[in-house]
Amino acid sequence: MSEIPREKVEALYQRLYEEAEASGYHLNPDKEFTLGLVESLLINEARYGYWACPCRLATGEKQKDLDIICPCDYRDADLLEWGACYCGLYVSEEVLRGERPLQSIPERRPPEGQRPQEQPARAPAVSVTELPLPVWRCRVCGYLCAREQPPAVCPICKAKRDRFERFL
Amino acid sequence: MNARGRIPGIRNQHQVLFYALSTCIWCKRTREFLEANNIAFDFVYVDLLSGTEREAVVEQVRRWNPSVSFPTLVIDGCRAIIGYRPEEIQEALGL
Numbered sequence: 719m720s721e722i723p724r725e726k727v728e729a730l731y732q733r734l735y736e737e738a739e740a741s742g743y744h745l746n747p748d749k750e751f752t753l754g755l756v757e758s759l760l761i762n763e764a765r766y767g768y769w770a771c772p773c774r775l776a777t778g779e780k781q782k783d784l785d786i787i788c789p790c791d792y793r794d795a796d797l798l799e800w801g802a803c804y805c806g807l808y809v810s811e812e813v814l815r816g817e818r819p820l821q822s823i824p825e826r827r828p829p830e831g832q833r834p835q836e837q838p839a840r841a842p843a844v845s846v847t848e849l850p851l852p853v854w855r856c857r858v859c860g861y862l863c864a865r866e867q868p869p870a871v872c873p874i875c876k877a878k879r880d881r882f883e884r885f886l
Numbered sequence: 887m888n889a890r891g892r893i894p895g896i897r898n899q900h901q902v903l904f905y906a907l908s909t910c911i912w913c914k915r916t917r918e919f920l921e922a923n924n925i926a927f928d929f930v931y932v933d934l935l936s937g938t939e940r941e942a943v944v945e946q947v948r949r950w951n952p953s954v955s956f957p958t959l960v961i962d963g964c965r966a967i968i969g970y971r972p973e974e975i976q977e978a979l980g981l
Contacts, residue, residue, distance in 0.1 A: 751911055758909035772909035775932055775944070775954065806911060822912045822969035825955040 722760045731756045741874050743797075744814045746806050755807045759788055773805040774827065784835040785827065789875050791834055791857050792826040799823075839884065853886035889934035898926035900979055903960040905947050907933045912970040913957040919972050923981055932956065 731753055735745050746752045758772030770776035771786040785791040793803040800823040801810040812818040827833065834857055854868040855861070859875035868882035887908050904920065906913035908931040920927050932943050944954055950966035951958045959967040959975065967974045975981070 754911045754914065758911070761909055773907060773912060773956065775907060775956065822971065824969070825953040827953070829953065 722757050722764075726760060727753055727757045730760060737876055738808065743875070744809050744811065746802070746809050746820065747814055748820070751806060755805055771805060774825075781835060784880060785833050785857075787877075787881070789858050789877060790827075791881070794859055796823060796826055834883075849886060852884055854882045855885035857881050857883055887931065887934065890928070890930050892928045893921060893926065895921070895926035896924040897979065897981075900925075901962050902927035902979070904929040905943070905956060905958040905960070906931055907956045909933060910956055915970045916957045916959065916975075919970075919975065923976075923979075925979060 731745075731749075734756065737743075738745050746755075755772055759769045762768070762770040762772060762776065766776055766778050766780070766783070768780055768783070769788040770783050771788055771790050774786045774790075776783045776786065780787075788805075789808065790803065793808055796803050797808060797810050800821070801813040801818045802808065802820055802823060804823060804825065804827075806820055806822075809820060810818070813820050830836075849864070851864040851866065853862055853864045856868075856872040856875065856877055858877040858881055859872060861872050861874045862885060863869065864886075868879050870879050871877070872881070902920070902925060904917065904927050906917065906929060917929070930943055932940060932947070935943055947954050947956075947958050950960055951968050955968060957968075957970065961967065961978050965978060967978060
């Protein structure tokens with residue numbers, strides 16, 4: 719169905735595999751399944767300009783789709799509860815070892831109006847005005863860093879800067 | 887890939903409507919399951935639609951599945967199966 723060259727799909731698979739393993743995540747070991755999803759990420763990149771989740775209906779407006787850009791805001795919670803992300807691209811160690819079956823899981827993404835990017839930026843919960851720098855949180859993996867601006871790419875999960883929120 | 891279509895099958899006693907995304911592997915598995923079991927069904931790849939046509943289909947899916955997730959399989963206009971659930975499909979279609 720797609721015009722994405724096989725080498726491109728394989729190359730991105732390899733990159734995602736290495737990045738995942740380097741930071742404690744795992745790709746689905748069913749390679750045919752996973753290559754299908756990687757190909758879909760490239761299809762969505764060509765369609766929308768970003769890696770919209772292949773298993774969710776993207777609007778094509780980046781700001782509205784921000785929470786479902788892969789890796790999505792819901793991946794880590796789904797890995798913990800179900801052993802896999804919604805698509806089945808990322809799996810837990812139990813699923814990787816074959817100790818837990820991989821299955822199609824319920825949608826965790828809240829309905830329109832309740833999504834993370836639709837919430838007004840909140841003031842930090844605790845007042846820490848004496849901090850010399852703001853603290854930023856990656857909405858995908860929870861990585862925290864104290865610096866003037868969030869990093870361009872999360873060093874843990876590789877989510878881009880626009881997935882960070884002010885934490886403190 | 888066509889956005890809409892009908893797949894003929896020997897098992898055509900039920901009306902089966904398959905709402906899917908062309909990029910979703912669980913949708914692909916579901917379609918393969920239907921085809922392997924010779925089930926006749928109509929399909930719509932919602933990501934391949936645009937404008938008011940897409941909006942109308944999204945509203946149809948929402949009636950069965952408020953989270954508008956895929957695949958959503960509507961059987962005889964009275965029951966929805968959400969996600970890749972081969973056993974549920976078997977049970978609903980009496981396979």
